[in-house]
Amino acid sequence: MCLAIPAEVTELLPDGMARVSLDGVGKVVSVALVEDVAVGDYVVIHVGYALTKIDPEEARHTLALLAELAAAPAEGVP
């Protein structure tokens, strides 16, 4: 029930709808709950609705932090 997937917005449609691509598979979902959605944004899709946008900068930052944590000595952990 809680599983949701990140998908790329490929086309904005009327009435708060958008076409998204999930790894190449197209689907029409509602983006009415998220502000300022643009083509190229990644959104988290749940039961046919976008719940939030994914911040690409924060996503990169998390990956960098994970790599750092994996290599860090004990005292380096936040």
Next chain:
Amino acid sequence: MKYVNEYRDGRLARSLAETITRIADPAKHYHFMEFCGGHTHAISRYGIEDLLPANVRMIHGPGCPVCVLPVGRIDAAIALAERPEVTLCTYGDLMRVPGSHGTSLLRAKAAGADIRMVYSTLDAIGIAEAEPERQVVFFAIGFETTTPPTALAIRLAAQKKLSNFSVFCNHVLTPSAIQNILESPDVRSLGTVRIDGFIGPAHVSTVIGTEPYNFFAEEFAKPVVVAGFEPLDVMQAILMLIAQVNDGRHEVENQYVRAVTPGGNARAKAEVAEIFELRKSFEWRGLGMVPYSGLRLKEAYAAFDAERRFGIDYVPARDNPACECGAILRGVKKPVDCKLFGTVCTPETPMGSCMVSAEGACAAHWTYGRFRDHARRKAS
């Protein structure tokens, strides 16, 4: 898949596991509850438990909305669907949830009730528009992730003046359930489990943000780390929780910064506030009656409330007496502690709700964990 595969890197996971083992104090035992079924699923599917040292234990909490829906609500939905004028629309997960006396929505459908699985609330609106002679009822369940889509559907139905659409509302609130786990009187009868910190829900938090958890961190002195659903997200959250316990801190931290902000999704929260209000109490499977934990439609939207339209009187019903879902949802027992697990209760023939949804503790253990049990037994 972008924003998915990068967070499933096995090599990085093994290095993170080594870091966790290094910082976990061998003299201490760490008990963390993952509240959300999505985390339970990730922990089982990716074998995260196998990567953790023996003194770090994950406890599966009541964060699967299908699992916490009480039998009486399923019975009420079946009774509604059996009315000749009603078309009941619902998410697929709910179809096999057991009601009383071996019933389920799937069985009611096989017996002739008009029950349709929908992917989205908008599909239910579409059915109501296409079939004006039918009374279309959306059987709404879920935490804060599914509530805004239900709110939007109700507002849309009001705009379109749909007189044949209504919602049987069973939406529940995450913070109330966490509070109940920590302080409910039921703890005395079911027993309790030590919890040193929580992994906060991923997608629920995209809507409500991280702020609602501040109360637990302060009031109950428990650290909370909101985390994403990929395996590396969960492992980083475990590392952050261990660091907090080691430091004697109890703060709310956000691992899932790429999708969750402190305030959450203001637009979604406004939709929910416009349509719904708190119920004084709501029954949860495994947690009993939890005060101010469920939502109902506001008076202004009463015309779309299926409970009022069809005069649904809630009658609590008993779980199968041998079913341990209640104790499993509280983290007091493990799936293998239930004598029904893997015997009469499997994902094909679930006896209790924990076995129904892929995110339920029993279904996750059946699918990914039972072979590990066998290997452990063999080794010992």
